[in-house]
Amino acid sequence: GIGFNTFATDKPTDFPIAYQGFRPDVIVLDLQMGQSDGVELLRYLADQRAEEAIVLMSGVDQRIIDTAARLGKSLGLNIVNVLHKPIDINVLRTELGPLAEGTITLGPGGPLHEKDLERAILENHITVHYQPKIALRSGRVTGVEALVRWRQGSDELIPPDRFIPLAEKTGLIDALTQRVLETSLADARTWGEKWPELTLAVNLSPTMLSDLALPDRVASILRSYEVDPGRLILEVTESGAMESPDQTMEILARLRLKGVQLSIDDFGAGHSSLLQLYRLPYGELKIERSFVIDALDSQEAATIIHATIELGHRLGLKVVAEGVEDKLTAEWLAQLQCDVGQGNFFSAPLPSTEFLVWMDEWAGNQNPDSTHPRNSKAPDAGTVISLTA
Template identity: 45%
Template sequence: MLPDVPADRARAVAERARAALNEPFLVDGLALDVDVSIGVAVSGGAPMDIDSLLRQADIAMYTAKERQSGVEVYDAAADGHDRGRLVLLSEFRRGMAEGHLVLHYQPKMSLHTPTVEGLEALVRWEHPTRGLLLPGDFLPAVEQTGLIEPLTDCVLDLALAQVREWTEQGWEVPVAVNLSARSVHRPDLPARVLSALATHGVPAGMLRLELTESALVAEPDRARDVLTSLHTAGVSLSIDDFGTGYSSMGRVKHLPVSEVKIDRSFIAEMATTAEDAALVRSVVDLGHELGLTVVAEGVEDRATAAALADLGCDVGQGYLFAAPMSAAEMTGWLADRFTRHPG
């Protein structure tokens, strides 16, 4: 792009480009702010093919994203780690396009009646050589890139197609889909969600979107606008991993959410740690005061389930009830549940 330019001058050009792109764009009367990250690679006069140079620039760009520095010049010392991540992202993009992403489902059960309150959709990657990969193996890298939005759309599409299939079998079970912090701040998210619901003919009330507390910290006003649009359309909203971030019931009460999920770390220790038991009790009480459903994550044994029920917690999720299952396995599980508990 810039012949015979040393690294420092290339960085200066990138900084000027970034400054120009960071100016607000006026679109249909709205001022839009765009964050830009730029990676710089310099051939140094040595022979280098275009693909290698672009790969180095790509690595530098991801480094700029991580450090939130705006511009970074390729550093060979960081290539080992970043190259592996770059390969992973390339494989993920291809895997998503080729249909290698699948959803597993874990039930959310009433702690007071034998009722299936809903299911949570959990994404998995059927990697052609590494086998079934869990979110922790690929989501951290994906969330730093623009791939998180196509992933969100893919998961919505898979989940709603499955909801439609189960509904046609007579099982009306709401399904929850997790949102990244980046998705929560996208003004086009409500339109994308409504489009997916319409495509599959699924009522908005059959979908619940779960967001973490951290998603509410950055640009809370924009997040509130997006969530309000979803709520107005009839989509249910939930705060996931409550208690581990920077949120509070004071913040939650100003958001159109209907559910809070207490993080599993507090549930695991509530039987032996007074502080965790007190936190669970306070979340349950305050949640009910605000008219929210309270869900406990990570319920592993009957004693914990009984203790939660005594505190008035509404719903439990965890291996006591069922591990995450493939769509086919969950179909069999639902058939058995609805046969034994038709209501």
């Protein structure tokens, strides 16, 4: 066998009882179950704050399956794979095997509390990792995105999707963002001696876009760490920018007047994308990562990316693709003239000291006779970007 104790049911009404009593590590969920459907159970699992790995399976149209998978991810569920019926048992063993062997980490469990997060901020247990952003046609590192982590104990890192909602709910998001800004700007000041044009991107919570004092606070922190405002990019999700549109316009306009750059994050994930681009002073557009991840397998995702790149360029915006996980995707995006790529193909998010080592290695792996970057940490150590006429 593949190492699982299993519990099976074909009755949706039995599923909640089985789930609460069995508490599985992996859930294999059929989207079609007679009287009910798997989408309803995805909603149930989201309400239960399920952290188990979920494998979807069905024989329905591919677009329906893809929609269900995207829904599950948007609900915060850990959708790890999609299988198509009829399913060969050997394929099932292959797909579930890594889960049984523990090679996929489901993340730390247990509830998180306000007092613990407050203590973590005060006692400097909040750390920042950096993921590089790569110019796809030259291989040059243009900047980094600062990604917050909560360090618990000596070696446990809690990912942001587990504690950012808590910070927003409890009002700790301002203190958390300030900690991220201070930490990352201190690092950016150090990098500036060697890489003066390297930009730093920091995410802004939607809850902060109603704080009229935000532009002055950001400017004050920039002065304290002696970092040029033009090196800071604040990323704003399109849905967040619409919660208080008038205040958001005022805040973002003042940030731009102070020299800070702005990026519309997760473009395509919200409902007011074109209005955002029309009304607000962005200089960069980041394509939502799910489109990029699906681009080579989904004609719809590829078409959306192509149109978004062209739209962004026509509006004078730099276009960034998040979620670049392999060489083929990087090459395809370069051929579409996407400006910048970001993703684990180039590098996973790294602590500051490891990022500096990565930067030196990346520079050392560049071919001086070519603009094609090389990356020793990539799955294939050959040419990362190849351009065609």
